[in-house]
Amino acid sequence: MLLHSALLRWWPVQLGQFVSKDWPIGPAEVLVRRIDIEEIAPESSNTISPTHGAALTAAENEVWQSLAPGSSRQHEWLLGRLALKDVVRAWAAERGQHLEPSDVEIHLGAEGAPFARCVALSGVGGSPVISLSHNSGVVVAAAAEPGSLVGIDIEYADRRTQVVERALTPTETNFVAAEAASVLDLLVAKEAATKALGVGLGGAVARWPVASVTALAEGLLVEVTSASDAGLVLPVLVLHPLDTVLGICYVAPDTDAA
Structure with a gap:
């Protein structure tokens, strides 16, 4: 899947905005966002570069760098992280909190499920629970209030x-x-x-x-x-x-x- 350079060309210019789109679907308590891969991916791509670094934490950048350069796994990993950061940021915005992508840390639990950490959200009850899924054409991320279950x-x-x-x-x-x-x-x-x-x-x-x-x-x-x-x-x-x-x-x- 050749998409990453288009994302990198677009992302730094729009830093602070969203890669994903709001997707008003499902339970009202669940915020869903999606990335349609074909909308950000051209027919061809150049070599991946780390100019997206402002979107990732230092630890996340280390993980990204450890993945095979230009691989599908590296592409999927980055899109997944951006989708999850976006849905947390959108959830925070609904509560009057403005966050940059790097304010949101995405971690994996013991079973591989993602969870978010964001110090700035401690005043609104903590970070939302999150979930992620993707196929070859779309990445979707969901968020709901802390203490709930969402998948x-x-x-x-x-x-x-x-x-x-x-x-x-x-x-x-x-x-x-x-x-x-x-x-x-x-x-x-x-x-x-x-x-x-x-x-x-x-x-x-x-x-x-x-x-x-x-x-x-x-x-x-x-x-x-x-x-x-x-x-x-x-x-x-x-x-x-x-x-x-x-x-x-x-x-x-x-x-x-x-």
Whole structure:
């Protein structure tokens, strides 16, 4: 994927603004932003340079430099960091706080889930919880109030699901047979639910069974049973914007999902 030099040419000039766009979708409590890769990527690219440094902390720059120069992994890593920083900054702006990208530190938990640190947000209750997902064309990031659970996942609607279908539970197979949900709907819901708990699905499709599927005007409400917390059921709103399937899991602070 050749996109990075276009991003670097654009980013320093616009420092303090946003690479991503606001995406008003899903639960009102969840802020979502997206980066459409084709809108910032030309047909060709020059050698990557570190001129984006003002957007990253020193530690983040070290990680970026450690990745193979010009690799897809390096591109994806940077876009993911920018999307996460943007969604935290946008969340802060709604609370009257102006942040530069480098004010927001993005870290990974023990299971690889991202979390944000920002000293400037201590006065508004701390940094929001965050989640990230991407496919080959779009990067999406979500943020919600501290203490809540949030997870987001996006897939192209034409993704092949034959392998996943073989791992469905009998109940899930019935949902698909009754056309209450597609295999991809269920997979996206499980991915979003596991991200909300900071663990990730990791191929353990059957260990996170879907308990129910409810049709809504805007999409589906899919309830996913947690494999890591007995009795916990996580609600996921599954939507179908354009040619994608989007799942957003949100649980308010200090509430039980089930």
